[in-house]
Amino acid sequence: MILNKWWQNAVVYQVYPASYQDSNGDGIGDLPGITKRLDYIKKLGVDIVWLSPIYKSPQVDNGYDISDYRAINPDFGNMEDFDKLLSKAHKLGLKIMMDLVVNHTSDEHKWFQESRKGKDNPYRDYYIWRDGKDGKAPNNWGSFFTGPAWKYDEQTGQYYLHLFAPQQPDLNWENKNVRHSVYDMMNWWADKGVDGFRMDVINYISKPEGLPDVKKAPDELYGNPEPVVANGHRIHEFLQEMNQNVMSKHKMVTVGEAPAVTTDEAKKYSNLDGKELDMVFQFEHVGLDSNSNPALGRWSDKKTSLTDLRENLTKWQTALAGKAWNSLYWNNHDQPRVVSRFGDDSTEEKRVLSAKMLATMLHFQQGTPFVFEGEEIGMTNAYFDKLSDYVDLDSINAYHQIVDEQHLLDGKTMLKYMGMHSRDNARTPMQWDDSNNAGFSDGTPWEHINKQYKEINVKKALTDPDSIFYYYQKIIKLRHELPVMVDGSYALVKDNQNDPDVYAYTRKDNDTTLLVVLNYTDKKLKRHFDVPEDAKILISNYADSQGDTLRPYEAKVYQF
Numbered sequence: 001m002i003l004n005k006w007w008q009n010a011v012v013y014q015v016y017p018a019s020y021q022d023s024n025g026d027g028i029g030d031l032p033g034i035t036k037r038l039d040y041i042k043k044l045g046v047d048i049v050w051l052s053p054i055y056k057s058p059q060v061d062n063g064y065d066i067s068d069y070r071a072i073n074p075d076f077g078n079m080e081d082f083d084k085l086l087s088k089a090h091k092l093g094l095k096i097m098m099d100l101v102v103n104h105t106s107d108e109h110k111w112f113q114e115s116r117k118g119k120d121n122p123y124r125d126y127y128i129w130r131d132g133k134d135g136k137a138p139n140n141w142g143s144f145f146t147g148p149a150w151k152y153d154e155q156t157g158q159y160y161l162h163l164f165a166p167q168q169p170d171l172n173w174e175n176k177n178v179r180h181s182v183y184d185m186m187n188w189w190a191d192k193g194v195d196g197f198r199m200d201v202i203n204y205i206s207k208p209e210g211l212p213d214v215k216k217a218p219d220e221l222y223g224n225p226e227p228v229v230a231n232g233h234r235i236h237e238f239l240q241e242m243n244q245n246v247m248s249k250h251k252m253v254t255v256g257e258a259p260a261v262t263t264d265e266a267k268k269y270s271n272l273d274g275k276e277l278d279m280v281f282q283f284e285h286v287g288l289d290s291n292s293n294p295a296l297g298r299w300s301d302k303k304t305s306l307t308d309l310r311e312n313l314t315k316w317q318t319a320l321a322g323k324a325w326n327s328l329y330w331n332n333h334d335q336p337r338v339v340s341r342f343g344d345d346s347t348e349e350k351r352v353l354s355a356k357m358l359a360t361m362l363h364f365q366q367g368t369p370f371v372f373e374g375e376e377i378g379m380t381n382a383y384f385d386k387l388s389d390y391v392d393l394d395s396i397n398a399y400h401q402i403v404d405e406q407h408l409l410d411g412k413t414m415l416k417y418m419g420m421h422s423r424d425n426a427r428t429p430m431q432w433d434d435s436n437n438a439g440f441s442d443g444t445p446w447e448h449i450n451k452q453y454k455e456i457n458v459k460k461a462l463t464d465p466d467s468i469f470y471y472y473q474k475i476i477k478l479r480h481e482l483p484v485m486v487d488g489s490y491a492l493v494k495d496n497q498n499d500p501d502v503y504a505y506t507r508k509d510n511d512t513t514l515l516v517v518l519n520y521t522d523k524k525l526k527r528h529f530d531v532p533e534d535a536k537i538l539i540s541n542y543a544d545s546q547g548d549t550l551r552p553y554e555a556k557v558y559q560f
């Protein structure tokens with residue numbers, strides 16, 4: 001039997017530490033704040049808590065720039081606070097998954113400080129240094145945060161590679177010492193008792209030989225290195241080595257963040273043989289609304305059609321079935337809020353209905369679901385209206401490049417696109433109640449609170465039995481109780497597979513069938529599905545079922 005792993009019927013909840021709960025009034029969420037809220041997380045019913053990076057960091061990229069892998073960022077607390085968090089989580093039966101950021105470090109990491117000192121420094125080869133070409137960067141790669149992917153360092157007259165910000169130099173995984181330093185650090189955390197890792201852009205760590213130039217679209221200032229750095233030629237060797245040195249020695253769960261991963265690659269990374277990772281985050285379903293102009297990347301106002309979404313989700317369900325394991329997600333700290341993106345937050349009623357419909361769509365698929373903080377209460381996009389509201393370097397850099405430098409869009413259009421796609425949408429503080437600063441902090445929050453906090457908050461959700469929160473709680477409980485949600489095979493309903501408005505699929509095992517019916521629109525529709533007379537409605541976002549009539553955003557799951 002392939003379904004025998006403890007994390008296969010688990011649900012993960014992601015906490016973005018800076019935005020969860022501030023405990024000391026400095027406006028920044030922290031570890032004691034998270035510890036205080038673990039009972040709430042437990043109440044939701046999840047099994048694993050993934051913490052975005054809490055390590056020591058200058059916070060150029062909110063902790064995805066680590067200067068010490070074995071220390072806690074002072075804004076978040078100290079190691080004692082972490083130990084308390086871990087021990088309370090374990091007492092509650094919650095596992096802790098750490099973020100592992102090892103494609104790059106901060107430029108303030110001791111390794112990089114040494115590395116930049118001289119060509120013969122023992123740490124020189126920990127990073128990727130090259131001579132320039134004709135007075136320019138070694139190749140034409142661009143950084144994912146705009147500008148070139150290379151920075152010239154005067155001290156030694158060479159350039160170093162940084163796929164992200166210049167303060168995030170890429171580690172050189174060709175160097176065995178780098179790899180083993182990382183494995184030692186992972187084992188150190190595992191020995192401390194952490195239960196797994198979410199691995200940041202882990203499929204970027206094997207760079208192509210010779211670091212060749214890449215193709216450039218007409219409007220692009222630099223080439224996009226993703227096609228050559230993602231899924232590089234040594235990636236599976238590195239992950240198998242990591243697995244032998246770390247994962248195989250502990251009971252842990254791993255999920256690799258893997259942009260540009262295909263289903264064929266995913267079958268290798270997350271194969272059920274367990275030689276590499278347990279799952280990967282693929283990016284296809286969250287890329288369907290990207291701009292058709294590569295120079296604009298994801299900045300667009302395109303809406304994802306149900307046809308595209310269904311086709312993509314189905315592709316992943318089908319390709320990995322019986323071979324590898326899917327992760328299932330709508331949201332994380334890099335993505336806009338699902339209810340604003342694929343759902344409808346134009347009225348309170350539609351917000352609640354569509355949030356539940358989308359939860360149903362995702363959680364009844366095969367894989368391990370991830371819920372991002374605030375998703376369980378239907379938090380919406382931030383709806384910032386001016387550039388000065390934004391704090392994420394990714395959005396701010398993109399605005400300057402696209403509007404001021406390249407004049408590809410006017411400021412108003414870019415702000416509209418940012419309203420839909422900025423990472424800040426996910427990072428506004430958690431809305432706990434309707435008091436000052438939404439109960440997040442007594443001080444000035446590091447990022448603006450979403451203006452809707454008086455209507456959308458945890459306190460309100462917990463007093464309303466029909467809230468999105470209780471719907472998530474129910475769906476999570478069902479996953480723990482109903483084997484078919486975990487092991488059942490997935491199929492589209494034949495007569496409905498091209499329906500532009502309604503998504504219907506089944507999950508089936510030896511004794512149970514689930515039929516999931518989802519109205520993706522705000523219209524009342526009629527659709528007929530054949531179900532046995534004694535079929536029961538397992539869960540729905542409406543109080544009753546009206547047979548063939550589907551009300552706006554109606555979701556229902558038949559069980560027979």
Ligand code: TEU
Pocket residue numbers: 061064065101144164200201226257259333334
């Ligand atoms: O994100 C990587 C990421 O978002 C990629 O999708 C990348 O931006 C894309 O390929 C560019 O087109 C992770 C973290 O989740 C994010 O918060 C960090 O900023 C980033 O890595 C760097 O560590």
Ligand code: CA
Pocket residue numbers: 022023024025026027028029030075
């Ligand atoms: Ca704080």
